[in-house]
Amino acid sequence: MKFKTTLVAAAVMLICQVGHAQTAKEVAAEMRQMREDLRQLRAELDGLKKQKNQEPSAAPVVAAQVPSQSSTEASAPVKAASNPSYANTSPSREAEPVANAVNLFGYGELNFSRLKNSIASSEATARRAVLGFGYKFNDRTRFAAELEVEHAVVSRNDDGEVAFEQLYVEHDISDGLSAKMGLFLLPVGYMNESHEPTRYYGVTRNLVETAIIPSTWREIGVGFRGLQDSGLRWDAGVVTSFDLTKWPTDSAETKESPLGSIHQEGQKAKAASLGYYGALNFDGVPGVNFGGSLFHGGVGQKQTVVASTGAQMPSPDASVTLAELHTKWQVGAWDLSALAAQGWFHDVSAFNAATSSNGFNNPVPNQFRGWYAQAAYRLWRSGDYSLVPFTRYEHVNTAVSYSGVFPGQVVSTGPDTKVWTVGASYYLHPQVVVKMDIQKYQNNSDLDRFNMGIGFHY
Amino acid sequence: MFRFRFLAPLLICSTFLASCGGGSGTDSASTESMSGAAQLGRLIFEDPYLSASNTMSCATCHDASIGHAWPDANAAVASGGPGLNVKGLRTPPAINYLKFNGAFKFDTDGTPRGGFFWDGRVNTLAEQAKGPFLGPAEMANADASAVIAKLRNRDYAEQFKQVFGANIFNDPNAAFERVAYALERYQIEDKDFAPFNSKFDAVNQGKEAFTPEELRGLVLFNRVDKGNCAACHPSTKPDNAPAALFTDFSYDSLGVPRNLDIPNNAVATYYDKGLCGPERQDLATRTDLCGAFKVPSLRNVAKRKRFFHNGKFTTLEEVVDFYVTRDTDSTRWYKNILGLFDFLYNDLPSDERQNVNVTEGPYNRSGQEPALSVDERRDLIAFLKTLSDR
Numbered sequence: 001m002k003f004k005t006t007l008v009a010a011a012v013m014l015i016c017q018v019g020h021a022q023t024a025k026e027v028a029a030e031m032r033q034m035r036e037d038l039r040q041l042r043a044e045l046d047g048l049k050k051q052k053n054q055e056p057s058a059a060p061v062v063a064a065q066v067p068s069q070s071s072t073e074a075s076a077p078v079k080a081a082s083n084p085s086y087a088n089t090s091p092s093r094e095a096e097p098v099a100n101a102v103n104l105f106g107y108g109e110l111n112f113s114r115l116k117n118s119i120a121s122s123e124a125t126a127r128r129a130v131l132g133f134g135y136k137f138n139d140r141t142r143f144a145a146e147l148e149v150e151h152a153v154v155s156r157n158d159d160g161e162v163a164f165e166q167l168y169v170e171h172d173i174s175d176g177l178s179a180k181m182g183l184f185l186l187p188v189g190y191m192n193e194s195h196e197p198t199r200y201y202g203v204t205r206n207l208v209e210t211a212i213i214p215s216t217w218r219e220i221g222v223g224f225r226g227l228q229d230s231g232l233r234w235d236a237g238v239v240t241s242f243d244l245t246k247w248p249t250d251s252a253e254t255k256e257s258p259l260g261s262i263h264q265e266g267q268k269a270k271a272a273s274l275g276y277y278g279a280l281n282f283d284g285v286p287g288v289n290f291g292g293s294l295f296h297g298g299v300g301q302k303q304t305v306v307a308s309t310g311a312q313m314p315s316p317d318a319s320v321t322l323a324e325l326h327t328k329w330q331v332g333a334w335d336l337s338a339l340a341a342q343g344w345f346h347d348v349s350a351f352n353a354a355t356s357s358n359g360f361n362n363p364v365p366n367q368f369r370g371w372y373a374q375a376a377y378r379l380w381r382s383g384d385y386s387l388v389p390f391t392r393y394e395h396v397n398t399a400v401s402y403s404g405v406f407p408g409q410v411v412s413t414g415p416d417t418k419v420w421t422v423g424a425s426y427y428l429h430p431q432v433v434v435k436m437d438i439q440k441y442q443n444n445s446d447l448d449r450f451n452m453g454i455g456f457h458y
Numbered sequence: 459m460f461r462f463r464f465l466a467p468l469l470i471c472s473t474f475l476a477s478c479g480g481g482s483g484t485d486s487a488s489t490e491s492m493s494g495a496a497q498l499g500r501l502i503f504e505d506p507y508l509s510a511s512n513t514m515s516c517a518t519c520h521d522a523s524i525g526h527a528w529p530d531a532n533a534a535v536a537s538g539g540p541g542l543n544v545k546g547l548r549t550p551p552a553i554n555y556l557k558f559n560g561a562f563k564f565d566t567d568g569t570p571r572g573g574f575f576w577d578g579r580v581n582t583l584a585e586q587a588k589g590p591f592l593g594p595a596e597m598a599n600a601d602a603s604a605v606i607a608k609l610r611n612r613d614y615a616e617q618f619k620q621v622f623g624a625n626i627f628n629d630p631n632a633a634f635e636r637v638a639y640a641l642e643r644y645q646i647e648d649k650d651f652a653p654f655n656s657k658f659d660a661v662n663q664g665k666e667a668f669t670p671e672e673l674r675g676l677v678l679f680n681r682v683d684k685g686n687c688a689a690c691h692p693s694t695k696p697d698n699a700p701a702a703l704f705t706d707f708s709y710d711s712l713g714v715p716r717n718l719d720i721p722n723n724a725v726a727t728y729y730d731k732g733l734c735g736p737e738r739q740d741l742a743t744r745t746d747l748c749g750a751f752k753v754p755s756l757r758n759v760a761k762r763k764r765f766f767h768n769g770k771f772t773t774l775e776e777v778v779d780f781y782v783t784r785d786t787d788s789t790r791w792y793k794n795i796l797g798l799f800d801f802l803y804n805d806l807p808s809d810e811r812q813n814v815n816v817t818e819g820p821y822n823r824s825g826q827e828p829a830l831s832v833d834e835r836r837d838l839i840a841f842l843k844t845l846s847d848r
Contacts (some may be wrong), residue, residue: 120662120695156566249561250698356639361646408621408636410493410643 197455231284273298
């Protein structure tokens with residue numbers, strides 16, 4: 001009940017911002033004007049391309065990409081633009097039909113964190129560096145990949161990790177309908193698909209979209225996306241799912257992110273039970289987005305053995321459902337957003353009953369959920385520089401209830417985690433940001449911390 | 459404006475740092491009481507009537523005042539059974555800080571790690587807790603039903619039903635599982651099992667300082683060319699604990715001398731070979747692991763009355779001397795029943811003595827001077843005494 005009440009309060013807070021209607025109208029008018037300008041530029045560019053293709057000496061082009069301001073996916077080759085200085089550099093004829101075929105992009109972030117009550121736990125790390133690359137086969141078919149290195153060093157004795165976050169081929173079936181096949185990010189929430197450090201507030205990613213939505217959440221499969229002139233965007237697909245046999249005995253790990261602890265990330269993913277997702281978003285009003293998504297997938301994977309203990313797997317048909325709603329309103333200097341997500345594990349009682357005697361003190365929860373509301377305000381801007389303070393309130397519980405536990409079993413149904421984050425992003429350029437924030441955990445001051453970091457994307 | 463562009467991050471930074479209060483921390487000792495299961499675990503841990511002799515409890519062999527270690531300096535092993543006249547095979551290990559241990563496994567490079575008992579033959583605290591109830595040289599109950607039959611008559615039986623269900627005694631096997639679970643929760647939840655309040659911890663927290671001897675001892679402890687103790691007893695904090703545990707829960711074959719105080723060792727052909735048996739059965743064919751026993755935590759090591767799996771030594775000084783002179787003064791350590799030199803690594807059969815660690819310091823000194831001088835050993839012991847919880 002408290003959860004619902006707080007959600008309503010957050011919604012009211014957002015609705016109250018409608019009082020800035022005058023500013024919204026101005027922004028809408030500005031957006032319309034920009035759209036018109038963009039249409040004119042596109043027409044001119046098309047004319048120039050036609051003219052160039054008619055020239056008999058037209059040379060193949062392999063060009064670098066002008067940095068994109070849109071999401072990670074938008075960094076794929078489809079958005080590539082030419083750079084004249086690279087023209088005539090390749091004698092090959094293979095790329096002739098497509099200008100700007102190769103596309104490089106990426107992002108990085110380096111963080112420092114200092115716990116208020118534990119100086120010894122202060123840590124600085126090159127959190128992640130992502131090298132993205134793509135290739136545009138023709139106007140309708142393209143490939144994209146993101147290779148990520150976490151924590152700078154990867155070796156047997158280090159905690160670093162190297163992973164392909166994305167590796168897929170995308171094809172435009174028709175105007176407004178595309179298909180994607182491979183390892184790709186699921187369209188869930190805001191951060192999962194758009195997680196470059198310049199695109200979110202706070203030094204670290206928000207709690208809800210890491211603990212409940214296991215960002216960066218990618219699966220292998222097939223997905224479709226449709227775009228309509230009205231601004232409606234839909235997604236649907238069939239992908240791999242999670243693997244419950246990986247459920248670790250370490251309660252800290254499963255409390256941090258139930259789904260994150262059993263994700264498969266495209267590495268020899270068990271695929272006896274698949275996942276199905278759908279998402280709907282509305283972008284038809286400038287500066288406004290709202291939508292939601294639903295995922296359901298098998299996690300038992302028809303397995304017979306629990307990998308972490310070697311014991312018999314008692315829940316081969318267990319599954320999980322994750323639902324999520326989100327909204328964002330960018331009006332004038334304001335950037336307001338809210339998101340709520342809830343997950344349910346199904347048929348895990350047998351797993352919990354059987355593993356309680358095998359060193360598991362962390363049963364699989366029936367439910368896990370969280371929400372946040374965030375407000376940011378562009379306080380100052382001069383050229384490429386800008387300063388954007390923000391605040392965010394989060395409310396998360398990664399283990400709301402359990403089934404299959406015996407009377408007297410000690411399970412961690414602790415209080416919800418409630419976090420205030422207050423900080424600022426200082427942009428040296430729209431693609432380079434210096435961030436600082438303070439996080440206050442309302443029911444565990446040991447986790448209170450100061451963070452700072454730098455992030456960039458290109 | 460130009461100036462502000464570059465000053466802004468500094469201003470923000472200084473504001474945040476100020477509001478962080480410099481990070482000075484206060485102890486956040488938990489005041490939460492233990493769960494119902496853990497409270498029952500404490501009662502069971504201290505209850506001698508759950509043994510066949512009615513006189514032996516978990517606490518008999520695991521004395522809380524010395525880090526839950528074996529308290530009798532005059533005996534290498536415990537005597538249990540219905541008449542307390544059956545001698546055990548190994549010295550009961552200290553069981554504090556074990557909640558940070560995990561299931562037995564082999565690392566990717568083949569290093570064995572984790573597990574409980576000296577040979578890691580079970581994977582959880584609960585599984586370990588069941589063993590002594592039924593061990594013939596320990597509490598010597600016939601089976602789970604015998605334990606539960608005794609428990610039903612205890613004054614906390616009603617509390618047991620309240621926590622684990624009114625019908626729990628109808629299924630003695632399930633009830634015995636709950637007994638083990640209660641003991642596991644007790645070891646996890648009672649801070650006495652992992653207090654982290656030694657002088658070493660106080661120094662790490664900036665509240666105290668080492669004496670010059672202790673500081674020199676720490677350096678010797680860590681130096682690869684000296685004590686090299688940290689190779690198996692890391693003095694740095696692991697990811698899963700608030701401070702150093704002084705064990706990596708791995709296994710090593712040290713060539714500890716045979717202890718003839720253990721009755722089984724009177725049989726010349728009997729060898730306790732740790733990981734490869736005979737107590738543990740599943741690794742019997744891994745002869746390369748014979749002689750390897752679990753590396754214990756060195757927290758509270760100065761309080762222990764007996765050292766190593768067979769309780770061969772009774773003082774910390776003797777232990778440190780053994781480490782650094784095992785291969786430089788072997789005649790001191792390997793003696794037969796007449797007190798004469800026996801042979802190297804005399805608690806292993808001849809074809810398995812090659813497993814004894816002779817490549818790492820401080821053991822790699824055969825034919826040389828010991829890795830630590832007498833003064834250095836004194837400093838090392840001074841440091842080890844800082845690991846005692848207070």
